[in-house]
Amino acid sequence: MLKSLTGFLLDPVRNLARACAPSGLLGRAISNGVDLVFPSFCQGCAVEGIYLCLPCQNAIESPIHRCLRCGKNSPLGQVHAECADSKTALSGLMVAAEYRQDAVRDLIWQLKYNSVADISATLALLMADFFIKNDLVEYFSGSLVVPVPMHKRRQRMRGFNQADLIGSALAKKMNMQFRPALQKIKNTTRQVDLEKDQRLSNVAGAFALAQPINAQLFAGRKILLVDDVATTGATLNECALALQDLSPAEIWGLVVARN
Numbered sequence: 214m215l216k217s218l219t220g221f222l223l224d225p226v227r228n229l230a231r232a233c234a235p236s237g238l239l240g241r242a243i244s245n246g247v248d249l250v251f252p253s254f255c256q257g258c259a260v261e262g263i264y265l266c267l268p269c270q271n272a273i274e275s276p277i278h279r280c281l282r283c284g285k286n287s288p289l290g291q292v293h294a295e296c297a298d299s300k301t302a303l304s305g306l307m308v309a310a311e312y313r314q315d316a317v318r319d320l321i322w323q324l325k326y327n328s329v330a331d332i333s334a335t336l337a338l339l340m341a342d343f344f345i346k347n348d349l350v351e352y353f354s355g356s357l358v359v360p361v362p363m364h365k366r367r368q369r370m371r372g373f374n375q376a377d378l379i380g381s382a383l384a385k386k387m388n389m390q391f392r393p394a395l396q397k398i399k400n401t402t403r404q405v406d407l408e409k410d411q412r413l414s415n416v417a418g419a420f421a422l423a424q425p426i427n428a429q430l431f432a433g434r435k436i437l438l439v440d441d442v443a444t445t446g447a448t449l450n451e452c453a454l455a456l457q458d459l460s461p462a463e464i465w466g467l468v469v470a471r472n
């Protein structure tokens with residue numbers, strides 16, 4: 214009796230969520246409230262009980278990878294040898310999923326602005342999937358996962374750093390060590406609010422090594438620098454410049470999507 218009554222009461226909420234959902238996605242305006250009642254909806258097809266169902270996950274493609282420096286195609290986003298200069302600290306930027314796919318955009322949006330922190334595990338799954346599909350598991354085994362840090366003040370406002378959540382979930386899935394080795398020492402303007410040529414100076418000198426740090430752990434190891442989204446890659450490269458002091462073997466950027 215109680216079960217059916219609950220079902221009856223919840224149905225309008227469920228239907229409202231579906232009705233408000235643009236192109237089958239959970240309506241954003243009310244999703245906070247709905248999350249309290251329903252743990253999850255697939256962001257691809259709105260099926261209940263999961264943030265991304267297996268068929269929708271399988272439909273997600275990784276984008277064409279480009280060199281950070283020249284913008285031309287490059288396998289796995291590796292910086293071309295002829296494009297690397299002394300200011301390029303990243304070996305490359307890997308992008309797990311195509312940003313133009315609605316489900317990908319929606320998952321990132323939900324994680325960031327609706328504080329659905331559990332979605333981080335789903336986004337980490339997309340990254341792990343990318344490694345498996347591209348036969349990278351062995352190459353990156355034993356890597357250290359470092360999240361792109363957020364300024365303390367901003368993190369206090371949001372309550373969490375999405376890069377921390379995604380990075381630690383990825384490390385767990387891939388059996389890697391999660392090491393928040395960086396701190397953000399400058400509260401910068403959001404990169405998305407700036408023109409391309411302002412983004413570099415905005416983040417310049419914004420990151421430093423977190424203290425205390427076990428520098429020996431990083432020497433000669435590969436680092437996966439994780440964030441949710443990248444645009445020009447300026448933030449990731451700036452983080453990588455700070456990590457270079459630890460003498461790692463390689464530093465790779467890894468993001469869910471590039472917009």
Ligand SMILES: [Zn+2]
Pocket residue numbers: 255256257258259260265266267268269270
């Ligand atoms: Zn689905």
Ligand SMILES: [Zn+2]
Pocket residue numbers: 280281282283284285292293296
């Ligand atoms: Zn290039």
